[in-house]
Amino acid sequence: MTDRRGKLIFSNEDVSKNGLEKKVLTITDLTSSLLEIIMYYLVLKDNIRAFVVCKAWRKAAEYVRVVEKHPWFITFPKHDDLTILIDPLERKRYTLNLPELAGTDVCYSKYGWLLMRRSNLVDMFFFNPYTLELINLPKCELSFQAIAFSSAPTSGTCAVIALRPFTRYSVRISICHPGAIEWITQDFSFSIGFDLYMHSDLVYANDHFYCFSSGGVLVDFDLSSCTMSHQAWNEHRCPYMHNDNDEWFNMLKRIYLAEQKGELFLMYTCSSEIPMVYKLVSSSWEEMSSILLLTA
The missing domain is CATH 2.40.128 (Lipocalin)
Structure with missing residues (x-):
């Protein structure tokens, strides 16, 4: 059920010394096994979004990712902030909104990190599209x-x-x-x-x-x-x-x-x-x- 603000809650009854009392559980109280079941049904872009919510979600999202899966393509259109993910075998296409990568080009990628260069050809930085972590490098002239x-x-x-x-x-x-x-x-x-x-x-x-x-x-x-x-x-x-x-x-x-x-x-x-x-x-x-x- 949800409360008046639309927050997802669960009702449960606990037995205490004083008798029966209600305990309100939120979605953050889900067990790791339940979180993994939920994450299993998410497509990649939603898995990435869930990955950055908290430590528990990150662990569950990473656990259900398929190991040794075929690689995907990632492209960056020149005219907007959307990042396009393409599954070449399944012929599926997804979009992510990553404004940090607007006006940039990929120079190299490995270990889940992208080495990016901005359009001024001087500013370079590392970016992790899964955690949204950004690490700047000194200017490269x-x-x-x-x-x-x-x-x-x-x-x-x-x-x-x-x-x-x-x-x-x-x-x-x-x-x-x-x-x-x-x-x-x-x-x-x-x-x-x-x-x-x-x-x-x-x-x-x-x-x-x-x-x-x-x-x-x-x-x-x-x-x-x-x-x-x-x-x-x-x-x-x-x-x-x-x-x-x-x-x-x-x-x-x-x-x-x-x-x-x-x-x-x-x-x-x-x-x-x-x-x-x-x-x-x-x-x-x-x-x-x-x-x-x-x-x-």
């Missing part, structure tokens, strides 16, 4: 082509790394930590040419940041020692870029580097061509394309 972070910004060990190929034989790295007052920048040189424009995003694995270029060069930045190394595989230069066949010249090409459980995977795409996928095993890239086709 440096240009970069790839950026990533190592761990959740609340972990105490988070490092943000921005990369920009400065010349074909040098890379500029900028480092920042949540709570820092400025970015630290350092240039690194190497003997093997690195493609200035055709390369993957940064990927973090095992205390290292990696980036792979179309020339078959893997750049390796060791976070603990702040040193950089590189290795080249001529046999894994992007075939769509380095081939005498002109049919690929005007096609859209991309290089993707990904990490899964500490292992690195490389993928080349070119328009409607079949993606070429490799896995790094003992300093050698093993082709995974046939496995990809069988499991697609």
Whole structure:
């Protein structure tokens, strides 16, 4: 039942020394098992809203979320404050009102956190769409082509790394930590040419940041020692870029580097061509394309 203000209440009778007396229970008195049953029937956007109500609701909302579920897409329209969530397999679409993200772009996402940059290209911050927590970073007036972070910004060990190929034989790295007052920048040189424009995003694995270029060069930045190394595989230069066949010249090409459980995977795409996928095993890239086709 509800009271005159519409507040949900429950009536119960307690036996005391003085006899029967009524005790009013509110929805906050629900047991954890009942809360979990309620949360189980909520769609994702309502689960997220319930998550921020209180500690008990947060625990129940997090408990019923499906583990290992397929990923969703998140997009930010340019003309309003709505955030759009898209389930690609179920073909469902939901909207959230997150005014904190108005006029921003996603630079990187991991561990449930988004690394955002405002339209002025200087202000950067972390944002958690589940808890609505926001953590500012110092102003970033440096240009970069790839950026990533190592761990959740609340972990105490988070490092943000921005990369920009400065010349074909040098890379500029900028480092920042949540709570820092400025970015630290350092240039690194190497003997093997690195493609200035055709390369993957940064990927973090095992205390290292990696980036792979179309020339078959893997750049390796060791976070603990702040040193950089590189290795080249001529046999894994992007075939769509380095081939005498002109049919690929005007096609859209991309290089993707990904990490899964500490292992690195490389993928080349070119328009409607079949993606070429490799896995790094003992300093050698093993082709995974046939496995990809069988499991697609």
